Amino acid sequence: MHQDIIYLLPIFFSLFGAVLCVLPVKYVDRVVSVIASALSLAVAIYLLFQPVYIDHYLYIDGLSKLLILTIALVYLSTVLYSLTYLKHIENLLFQHRLYYILLNIFVATMFFSVSMDNLGLIWVGIEATTVSSALLIATENNQVTIESAWRYVIIVSTGLVISLIAVTFIYGSAGTLSLHALLLHHPDNRVFLIGIMLGIVGFGTKAGIFPMHTWLPDVHGKAPAPVSAIFSAVLLPVALYAIARLIQVFPSETIKLFAFVLGILTVAVAALMMTVQTNYKRMFAYSSMENMGMILIGISLGGYGLLGAVIIIISHGLAKSSVFFLTGDVLSISHTTDMRKVNGLIQRLPRAASALFVAAMAVTGAPPFAIFVGELFIFAALIAQYGWLLALVVILFLAIAFISVNFKTGKMIFTGSENLKRERSRTETWVAIVNLALSFLIILLIPYFETLLKNLL
């Protein structure tokens, strides 16, 4: 077998899964999706122990492998969660079959984006994630979800046109779009610099980076729980992956400062917006934006800042998917996303409520979760490069985010009258709990991540 086939297997399994879902056999879509996602995860784990692979089309180093692993983990958990969750959605826009077809294609495009050597093909992959995921947002057929899906298409696609211009600039000045060729040699002129900067803004749109973030709370706030989970956990980091590659190609001080400023602004805006949210899904969407801002700061700082960013990508992916799965449980009993109308969750859904409380702590960077460790790495790099004052500003915004999310989540869980009826616990809650546990266990793997990323640190 050719060695490169192994690296293509995650794309193949998810795409083949999508094709098999078309078969008109009862439950085939669900069974095939579970098998495809489990096989993708098995291959993703296997790839961790394989050497770096670079050819004309593929560029799979430690960073790509860790992204593939994160996508595969969230893919499997999203499929498992969807098996029972979709039954609770009353007004589906399309059949279950189409949901699984789109989900599998969506994941395949993400695997594709983090495996390509060519910046143009990375762009094609990321734009294809928009095509495959737009309808998933509108799974629950109502006016608000449809409008969210439309805003997503138009804002994200427009943003991605900016990154297509960036690709054009890069190719025009360097004569190649190959990552490994650009890493060996790249021009040092104004066109190339502008190209990289436009790329950061364009791909930043997809990652929910300020000022092109406006689609993010709409989509995460209104999409069904498993879709919000996979968007927040892996789609945003896949766009940040493209930014990380751009900075890796041209790590000039101007570029790093530009990305750093955007990262800080993203954290600040997200933290402030969280304080005024009354919709719990939108609040967690802004929490994702805040984490993406921290990841961008880490990427811009490089070295151990980058290691911190990768730790946050993986642990946030697991913990935030857990949060959105659990909000699905809350929504299915409360029938509202208005947190002022939700209370006493600890009595009504004790297992899910406890998990939600812990997961909210995890995504806001409470110790001992891995996001906290990732943030420590980023702050160490931040203090070394920019001093204490800027670090304190970022800490202030993180503190605002931490208090907002945990206070509001705590209020939904612990306040309310004592005589609330206990609801039947749901099987799918276990998927969220497993992801939450994994997001904690990630801490044990940090030394291995460092080894995988050593060519970038």
Place this chain on the structure above:
Amino acid sequence: MNQTFEILGFLLIVLTLVMQWEINVQRIIALFSASSFVIALFLVLLGLSRPNEEYMLFILAGLTIVVRGITIPLVMNRALNRLNDKPWRVREAKPLLGVGGSILLSLVLIAIGYFIYQNSLYSVLKVKSGSVPFALFLQASLLIITHRHAYIQMIGFLVMENAVVMLSGWVFGGLPFIVEAGVILDLLGLVVVSSLIIRVREHSILKVGDTVESELRG
């Protein structure tokens, strides 16, 4: 050849300007189709001026005609027909800019495009009139911002993509074929998915309007 490109660029700007004035959606789709044919002609001429890449550029021109010039307008018109009993009457209800305002703003945008290009890129690229694709890009953004009808917003996005094709071909000599082909396929997928979303959206959202706005605020 540069002079011919300038004429084609000017033609594209005029077509986009007419899209800006026009309120009938079917006519705007037809104008987009026409602008895609202009882009295809541009690619053919580019191929003739670059003998080493001529076949790739001719294939790309063919793909542009088939996908952007014919298929995308066809998909949009079909969706429009399914949605309305009298599709020829579908129009932008409240255009934000009148004819005078759009001429003025378009001229300002052309000046901005020229200013940005002349001051940041001309000294490096040395391509005369390279500001045309930038002006086209800004005009397409204006088309999206000033219209509420989903189809017109979609066309604004497609005109943006046309501006990028022109930019990459004229100023930078084009992107690799595999990337261009990927972009065109993505575009086709996006239009199909958007048409589905627009169909459901027009059925439901536009009837409730403000309710949706209030839920997607903050």
